[in-house]
Structure formats: C-alpha cells, structure tokens
Amino acid sequence: MAGFCMTEVLSPRTADTNPSRNQLTSTSTQFDGPDQHPGAGSNLSASSESTGLPGIFNLDPIYRSLDEAKHANNPSKELVALRSIEIVIQRRIYDIENALSTTPSSTHPELGGGQFASDEKDDEAAATALPETCADTPTAEEVAQSQDVLERVFGIQSFRKDQLAVIIAVRRRKDVLVLMPTGGGKSLCYQLSAVSEHERTNGCGLTVVVCPLISLIDDQVEALITKKINTLSLTSETLNTSPIKEQLRYSRPAVRKRGQLYEALREMYSSGCLSLFAIDEAHCISTCGHDFRDAYLELGTLRDEFPDVPIMALTATASPETITDIVRRLKLRQPLQIKQSFNRQNLEYSVKTKHNQDELIGFIKEGHLNQPGIVYCLGKKKCERIAKKLSQKGIKAIHYHGCLSRADKKSTLKKWKGGIYDVVVATTAFGMGIDKADATSRKLGELGVTGYPRIYDFRDLKFIRDLTPSKKETGPQHSIQRENAALAVARYCEEKVRCRRLMLLQHFGEEGFNKRECRENCDNCAQAGLIGMRDLTNEAKDAVTLVKQLSASLHRLTVLQCIQVFCGANTMDTRKIEHNRSSLFGSGKSLSKKTAELLFRQLLYHGILFEEAVQNSSYKHYYVTKGPNADEFLTGNGTFYIAQPHARQVDPRWIAPVRGRGERERGGRGSCVGVWGARPLRPTGLCGAAGRRGKVRVGGKRIAATAEPAHQGHERSGRGDQKQP
Ligand SMILES: Nc1ncnc2c1ncn2[C@@H]1O[C@H](COP(=O)(O)OP(=O)(O)OP(=O)(O)O)[C@@H](O)[C@H]1O
Numbered sequence: 001m002a003g004f005c006m007t008e009v010l011s012p013r014t015a016d017t018n019p020s021r022n023q024l025t026s027t028s029t030q031f032d033g034p035d036q037h038p039g040a041g042s043n044l045s046a047s048s049e050s051t052g053l054p055g056i057f058n059l060d061p062i063y064r065s066l067d068e069a070k071h072a073n074n075p076s077k078e079l080v081a082l083r084s085i086e087i088v089i090q091r092r093i094y095d096i097e098n099a100l101s102t103t104p105s106s107t108h109p110e111l112g113g114g115q116f117a118s119d120e121k122d123d124e125a126a127a128t129a130l131p132e133t134c135a136d137t138p139t140a141e142e143v144a145q146s147q148d149v150l151e152r153v154f155g156i157q158s159f160r161k162d163q164l165a166v167i168i169a170v171r172r173r174k175d176v177l178v179l180m181p182t183g184g185g186k187s188l189c190y191q192l193s194a195v196s197e198h199e200r201t202n203g204c205g206l207t208v209v210v211c212p213l214i215s216l217i218d219d220q221v222e223a224l225i226t227k228k229i230n231t232l233s234l235t236s237e238t239l240n241t242s243p244i245k246e247q248l249r250y251s252r253p254a255v256r257k258r259g260q261l262y263e264a265l266r267e268m269y270s271s272g273c274l275s276l277f278a279i280d281e282a283h284c285i286s287t288c289g290h291d292f293r294d295a296y297l298e299l300g301t302l303r304d305e306f307p308d309v310p311i312m313a314l315t316a317t318a319s320p321e322t323i324t325d326i327v328r329r330l331k332l333r334q335p336l337q338i339k340q341s342f343n344r345q346n347l348e349y350s351v352k353t354k355h356n357q358d359e360l361i362g363f364i365k366e367g368h369l370n371q372p373g374i375v376y377c378l379g380k381k382k383c384e385r386i387a388k389k390l391s392q393k394g395i396k397a398i399h400y401h402g403c404l405s406r407a408d409k410k411s412t413l414k415k416w417k418g419g420i421y422d423v424v425v426a427t428t429a430f431g432m433g434i435d436k437a438d439a440t441s442r443k444l445g446e447l448g449v450t451g452y453p454r455i456y457d458f459r460d461l462k463f464i465r466d467l468t469p470s471k472k473e474t475g476p477q478h479s480i481q482r483e484n485a486a487l488a489v490a491r492y493c494e495e496k497v498r499c500r501r502l503m504l505l506q507h508f509g510e511e512g513f514n515k516r517e518c519r520e521n522c523d524n525c526a527q528a529g530l531i532g533m534r535d536l537t538n539e540a541k542d543a544v545t546l547v548k549q550l551s552a553s554l555h556r557l558t559v560l561q562c563i564q565v566f567c568g569a570n571t572m573d574t575r576k577i578e579h580n581r582s583s584l585f586g587s588g589k590s591l592s593k594k595t596a597e598l599l600f601r602q603l604l605y606h607g608i609l610f611e612e613a614v615q616n617s618s619y620k621h622y623y624v625t626k627g628p629n630a631d632e633f634l635t636g637n638g639t640f641y642i643a644q645p646h647a648r649q650v651d652p653r654w655i656a657p658v659r660g661r662g663e664r665e666r667g668g669r670g671s672c673v674g675v676w677g678a679r680p681l682r683p684t685g686l687c688g689a690a691g692r693r694g695k696v697r698v699g700g701k702r703i704a705a706t707a708e709p710a711h712q713g714h715e716r717s718g719r720g721d722q723k724q725p
Pocket residue numbers: 156157158159160163180181182183184185186187188189316432433434435
C-alpha cells in the first residue's frame with residue numbers, strides 16, 4: 001500500500017545538504033536527477049511496493065532544489081521542496097512501520113481508525129468500504145498547482161494539516177472521508193478541489209456540495225462569490241439554468257425535483273464534466289433521530305448513478321460506528337480516511353445542573369455579557385421563550401430554529417455575526433458550519449456545549465428519548481440505539497468524577513488520551529478534590545429488590561413512584577395501591593430525596609434497573625423494571641458507590657467519611673447532597689474510605705465506577721482512568 005500523510009511542516013533545519021543525512025531507506029526512487037527538482041514537474045513518487053526490504057531513497061536532488069530556492073530567494077519554490085521532503089519522509093516512516101508490524105495493518109497511526117465492521121446484511125458493500133488510509137505520494141506538480149490555487153484564489157499562504165492530502169486524493173479521483181474538528185478547514189478541501197478541477201477541465205468541471213442547511217449554504221455561497229468563485233445555490237428554480245458554468249453548486253440533500261436534478265447531472269456526467277460530490281455534515285446519514293437523516297440516506301444513489309465521480313464525505317463529529325455507517329451508506333470505495341483528533345485544547349467542558357432559568361441569565365450577565373454565544377435548547381417553543389426572557393433581562397438575544405423562513409434565518413445569522421445580537425437561542429438546526437471566530441460557544445457533537453456549559457436537568461432525558469424518530473429507524477434496534485444514546489448523554493451530564501475530555505474522546509473512538517492533558521480544563525478535573533465516594537450498596541440492593549417486587553405484583557410504576565415507596569412517602573399514590581405495606585416501604589428513608597433520585601438514576605445507567613417505554617395514544621410512559629445486571633448485582637458481593645460533592649467543599653484536603661447505613665441524613669445545600677460531618681472529618685486527602693474502595697463492583701467483579709458510562713448496559717471494566725478520591 002502506498003503511504004502519504006501530511007503532518008507538520010519540517011523545519012528548514014531538516015533540509016541539510018549533508019548526503020549522509022539525506023538518505024532515507026526506501027524501496028526505490030523515481031526522482032531522476034538534479035535537473036528534476038520539485039516545482040519543475042518531476043515525479044517524486046516513491047514506489048508503492050511493500051517488500052519490507054529497504055533500499056535507498058535519495059533525497060539529494062530535492063535538497064539541491066531547496067538550496068537553489070533559498071539562494072534565489074524564492075519562498076514558493078522553497079515551500080514546495082520542503083513539502084516534498086515532508087511527504088517523502090512521512091511516507092517512508094509509514095512504510096517502515098508497516099513492514100515492521102507483525103500483523104498487516106491498513107491503519108495509519110495518525111488516523112487511528114480500524115477496519116470498518118461489516119454489516120451482516122451488506123457484506124458486499126462493507127467489503128468495498130475497507131479504508132485506504134494513506135493516499136499516494138503527490139507529485140511536485142500536484143503540490144505546486146494546489147499551492148498556486150490556494151494563494152491565487154483563496155489568498156491563503158499555506159495548507160493546514162491534511163488539507164493537501166485530501167485535495168490530492170480528489171485529483172486522483174479517490175473517495176475521501178474527512179473528519180476534522182469544527183473550523184479545521186474542511187470546506188476549503190472541496191472548495192479548492194472544485195476550483196482546481198474546473199481549471200483542469202478548461203471550465204467544465206462541476207463540484208456538487210450537499211449541505212443540510214440553507215443558512216449554511218447561503219453563508220458559503222456569499223463568501224465564495226467575494227472570492228470570485230462562480231457558485232450557485234441549487235434550488236428548484238435554478239435547476240433549469242443551462243449551460244452550467246459554475247465551479248460549485250450547493251444543494252440541500254432533499255431536492256424536491258430530484259428527477260430533474262439527476263437529469264441535469266447525468267448530462268454533465270456523460271460529457272465528463274462532473275468532478276466531485278462533497279457531502280458536508282456527513283454524520284447526518286447516521287445519527288439517530290437526526291432531522292436530515294432520511295434525505296441523507298437518499299444520497300446513496302449518487303454512487304449508483306454516477307459511479308466514476310469521487311465522493312468526499314466531511315464531518316466534525318463521528319464515532320467509529322458513524323464512520324462505518326457513512327462509508328457503507330454512501331458506498332465509498334476504499335476511501336482515504338483523514339481523521340484528526342477530537343481533542344480541542346482551547347475548549348473547556350463543563351456541565352451544570354439546572355435549577356431554574358435565572359441561572360442562565362446570571363451566567364451570561366456575570367461573565368459573558370456582550371460576548372457572542374449560542375444557547376441550545378431541545379424545542380422550538382423553548383428557544384422562543386428563552387430568547388424573549390433573555391431580551392427582557394437586557395441580553396441581546398434572538399431565537400433560531402427550523403421553522404423560521406429562509407430570509408429570517410439568513411437575517412438572524414447575519415445579525416448575530418455582525419454583533420447586533422450577542423446570543424442566539426437555537427435548536428440544533430443552528431451551528432453546523434457557522435464560521436464565527438469569536439463565538440463563545442459551540443456545540444460539540446451529540447454530547448455537549450462548550451464555552452457556555454451544558455446545563456442539564458434529568459427531566460431533559462424524556463425529551464431526548466422522545467425526539468421524533470426518523471421514518472427509516474422505527475424498528476426495535478433503533479429504539480435500543482436511541483435509548484442507549486439518550487442514557488449516554490444523561491450519564492455524561494451526571495458524571496462527577498471522570499475527565500469529560502476523556503469521555504468525549506472515547507465516545508469518538510479515540511483511545512490513549514491521558515487525562516492529565518486535560519489540565520483541569522473540564523469541571524470534573526478542576527473539582528477533583530471536592531468529590532467523595534459514598535457507599536450505598538445496601539440502599540441500592542433494597543431499591544432493586546423493591547423494584548423487582550413491585551413489578552412482579554403487576555403494578556406498573558414509574559421511577560418517581562418507586563422512589564416514593566423507597567423513601568416511605570405517605571402520599572395518595574402509595575396509600576392507594578398499598579405500597580406502604582411492602583416490607584421495603586421506606587427502606588431508603590435515611591436518604592434525602594435528591595440522593596434517592598440520584599441512586600435510582602445511577603442504577604438505571606448501570607443496567608441494574610431498566611425503564612420500559614409504553615406508548616399510549618399520545619404519550620410515552622416509562623415504567624421501571626429490573627435491568628440486565630440486576631440479578632448479578634443482588635446475588636454478588638459487590639459494592640455500589642455514588643459520587644457526590646462532599647460537605648466541606650471549601651477545603652479539598654478533607655474528604656467526607658462514608659456514612660454507615662441507617663444514619664439519618666441532615667439535609668444539604670445546592671448540589672451538595674447530605675452533610676457528612678456527623679463524625680469528625682479527617683484530613684485524609686486520598687485515604688478516605690471511599691478512596692480505598694472507590695469502585696463499583698457487581699458480583700464481586702469490578703465494574704465501572706459510579707456514573708461511568710456503561711457499555712450497552714453491561715459495564716465491566718476497571719479502567720485505569722477512574723478517579724480515586
Ligand atoms: N489553510 C488555511 N489557512 C488559513 N485559514 C484557513 C485555512 N483553511 C481554512 N481556513 C479558514 O478557517 C476557517 C474555517 O474553515 P472552514 O469553514 O473550512 O472549516 P470547517 O472545518 O469547514 O468548519 P465547520 O465544521 O464549522 O464547517 C475559515 O475562515 C477558513 O477561511
């Protein structure tokens with residue numbers, strides 16, 4: 001396999017003319033001599049034979065070219081030479097690593113991905129979906145031409161990481177899957193490819209870009225027109241415009257007159273003028289419950305209709321499963337995968353529990369007044385309500401959601417970008433591809449909002465669960481997926497111990513992150529000394545037994561009703577159905593209501609309890625039953641801890657002792673549940689009882705610590721990253 005990946009540019013120091021340093025082992029060279037220096041159209045391609053037996057790769061001619069460029073004071077030529085050296089070295093490193101590897105791997109170390117899992121139903125598609133993780137080494141001519149377009153058309157001096165690799169792959173008509181963070185420069189990859197291909201085909205090549213949002217399309221079209229790039233937003237009205245002269249046409253995935261569009265594209269295809277399909281926000285094809293999913297699913301036909309046209313799929317948020325889905329559904333053929341880290345050093349991750357709306361107002365007024373930000377809400381009405389409330393409190397806020405007219409969306413975006421409004425209160429319809437450098441807040445995948453913290457209320461789980469399912473995902477498999485995804489969000493929000501950065505990276509399949517690198521840039525790492533682990537094993541067992549008993553007696557109870565029985569509440573409900581006669585009635589009364597609720601939620605997250613959805617005529621009700629881990633938990637000798645901020649928050653050296661069973665709790669302040677100071681607190685630092693035993697065990701086996709994300713409801717790992725208070 002050929003190898004090529006762009007990383008950082010080598011420093012000029014590397015360009016030593018000492019021949020002994022210039023010889024890299026390689027299988028062969030096609031660099032033919034001193035006259036063929038980069039920039040003169042020479043072929044720098046290294047051989048793609050992978051014999052594992054190194055030959056000599058002579059870099060002398062490239063270094064000579066570099067020297068010439070330096071003497072001639074020609075920075076462009078110098079850059080081309082440096083890039084060529086970089087590419088050759090990267091390529092060679094990859095070849096050597098591959099040769100040394102005992103098990104053949106198609107995964108480039110930088111790309112971090114693996115073989116795509118095949119789907120039983122679609123083995124054939126999966127087979128064609130095996131990734132090619134490194135493109136062929138580009139020729140100097142390819143590098144120089146791309147560099148020329150970058151400077152001449154886009155006014156940018158140098159490529160960012162991986163951009164050139166993507167562009168070269170498209171030039172060679174390969175499919176590409178680009179995972180780059182928001183603002184990483186994805187759009188430039190297809191925009192520059194579009195211009196290059198248009199020029200190379202003497203003005204006939206067209207790139208079709210699929211974007212989910214009109215506002216995003218308008219934004220990009222406007223920006224491209226100022227760069228004098230001929231661009232059109234493809235609507236039903238513009239479909240008939242012929243002949244097509246643009247370099248780029250933007251389209252939404254759902255085109256009303258799809259037949260007509262395909263007719264126009266087919267004509268171009270037969271005359272060889274269709275250069276590229278770029279599918280932006282490609283994760284929409286996979287994400288459960290996504291508004292655009294159905295429309296994106298239709299894009300699978302592009303490959304059938306236009307088999308020779310390369311497809312570039314781009315996204316900033318995709319877990320390994322989503323990547324598999326994208327490749328399979330778009331029918332990508334051995335795509336070059338570019339996968340950059342999801343770790344955003346410059347972002348802070350935090351989740352705050354929502355108590356009332358005023359907290360949001362306080363948050364903005366205290367630290368973020370007159371700063372641009374986005375507040376995400378789950379519903380359209382809620383956006384309107386909160387924007388109004390913020391405005392009444394003197395914050396320049398405006399709402400944005402899918403029901404606004406195109407003109408309103410455009411004007412809202414413009415006003416926010418122009419600083420007329422500071423805060424946009426929006427559904428997830430807003431934010432994809434928004435290019436605003438100073439924005440305080442950005443949505444991060446499915447799991448959070450940064451800049452502004454994610455503000456969480458457990459009741460939100462109901463909304464997340466109930467998000468309208470896509471027509472194509474109503475089967476039982478999807479409801480399990482949906483439930484798992486909803487619980488993952490809830491678990492993430494309620495987690496008090498694990499590093500949020502680590503959790504997000506793991507969600508996106510990125511292993512090997514050391515949480516020390518978070519540098520306290522998430523609320524959990526920052527508050528590390530303030531959290532105690534509390535042994536609630538006995539209470540947890542009582543709660544699970546209670547649920548088992550109640551569900552066996554054919555009474556369908558919600559979690560809240562169970563908590564009432566557990567806490568011994570004397571309510572109409574408990575009296576009416578005589579739950580107050582249960583032997584476990586009130587077995588959790590030593591706990592405060594908040595702690596009892598937290599306990600039940602954690603039992604749900606760990607698959608020890610389960611909520612079954614029952615659809616009535618208009619509502620979905622959730623009834624609690626025992627979960628898949630319940631029996632093992634009840635019969636085993638494992639312990640169950642929950643993480644709570646301990647009472648002496650002011651002094652992180654103190655750790656609250658774990659309370660014994662039956663000891664009455666004496667209330668709490670804010671999110672600090674329970675005062676644990678009944679016994680003298682000891683300045684034990686990390687040696688508290690919780691510190692010694694701070695793991696959750698089921699059946700004597702260590703499973704995830706409290707609030708640690710479960711794996712399909714069956715967590716069983718003693719991960720090293722677990723916080724030890
Ligand atoms: N090589 C580069 N050098 C300097 N600036 C660049 C480069 N590539 C892109 N940019 C700029 O970075 C900003 C973000 O780029 P772009 O919109 O392409 O990112 P993106 O990955 O598509 O973001 P999003 O995920 O939000 O759609 C833009 O202002 C763009 O002009």
